[in-house]
Amino acid sequence: MRTRTLSGIPPNLSRAWRRTVSNTARSATRPTTLEHLCISEKTRVVYQGFTGTTATNNAKEAIAHGTRIVGGVSTNKGGTTHLGLPVFDNISQAAKQLKPDASLVYVPAVAAASAIEQAIEAEVPLIVSLAEHVPAHDMLRVHQMLRTQTASRLLGPNCPGIIAPSKCRIGIIPAAQCTPGRVGIVSRSGTMIYEAVGATGRVGLGQSLAIGLGGDMMPGTTMEEALQVLIEHDQTEAIILIGEIGGNSEFRTADAIREYYLDASTKTKKPIIAIISGRTAPEGRVMGHAGALLSPGEQGAMAKARALEDAGATVLPHLGMLDRVLQSTLR
Known part of the structure; x- marks a missing residue:
């Protein structure tokens, strides 16, 4: 432990302070x-x-x-x-x-x-x-x-939290809707994570871990980081990713998926199903929360969907298909 003075923030955005934080060595392969x-x-x-x-x-x-x-x-x-x-x-x-x-x-x-x-x-x-x-x-x-x-x-912030059904809920994901199971879920959208939970429950697969990332522009945990968690999560057999317009996390996630499927060290690969919302969203308008904003010149939902599909994920145009695809994927 040692005391550090934070730097790199413009003076008009910060205040004079000193913080005592951990100085433990960081993992070279993934954030500890x-x-x-x-x-x-x-x-x-x-x-x-x-x-x-x-x-x-x-x-x-x-x-x-x-x-x-x-x-x-x-x-x-x-x-x-x-x-x-x-x-x-x-x-x-x-x-x-x-x-x-x-x-x-x-x-x-x-x-x-x-x-x-x-x-x-x-x-x-x-x-x-x-x-x-x-x-x-x-x-x-x-x-x-x-x-x-x-x-x-x-x-988070601006997230519904995280749940391991019947074990631990931290946040506001409706616990009564969740059932212990085999599918891991990561979502930038709060309401769409509830829909994915419902779909996995209806087909009897349940959820191993559901992670709501939050809808702000600067989330504490990104989609590609949460994907890594589910890839390594022993109770997870399949993964659902729900992205949306705004930012470029889905493109980084596509890179991570490609690397995962090309990695010869792991013979059994978990199927990854992805959905990108906001395909008809107009440019320059916030759609529900701060992070769901298609900025001028930014690649939209279709480009993100193509990137994820090219990387090896099964991309669905809408949540209504999730039940059927889950059943065929994890029969």
Whole structure:
């Protein structure tokens, strides 16, 4: 451990600060923090913003689903209990006492970046942020901080979270709709991940792990990173990728798929099914959330679909075909 001063951010976008972060060596082959996305019934979860009404209701649902919630954080309520669990004034105290594997940041957008930063300082392995409309300048600071450490993995913001059905839910993915199974799902769209969950359930395949990346322009975890997690995830036999307009993550994901299928060291390959939404989206208009924006001159949904198909993925024009393709793929 050592203290670093963050640099590289324009003075008008930052404030004077010093951060204490992990100085552990980074893996040369893949980011060491990706493994924190492999949640299970053993994952110890804390909430930041624990005693709020919405967080309380969410925690009750998560506990009923099997999630191992061990406590939470609420300012000026340290030393009390909530839902029979200990409450701390800050995440640093909670991390020292509870040793969590993950934190669900259940605070408004204006406070989200600060809560994420505090969780990074406390070296919480997985940080899930739900809030939409987190200021872009705030996320610049968060990403600069993430680059200086190797202890924490961020999922979100503006994401529905992550779920290993009947084991652990961190976020707002409807647990009642999920069933344990064989298919891993990665989605930039929140609502479309629910549709994919429904499709895998209807055909009796269920879900091994469902990861909602979030719809902002600067997500903590990208599609190609989440794909790597599912490729290496033992309980996952097939993968569904749901992309959309905006950004170039799908093109990087296509490169990763191509490398995966060409890698001779792995004989058995997992089938990958991809869907790209926004094929009729007009240029220059935000479609639902900040990241779903086709900028002038940017390649659109059709180009992304072609890239994924050329890489070896099975690309579907719409979600309505998912049931039938899943059945034929994993008979």
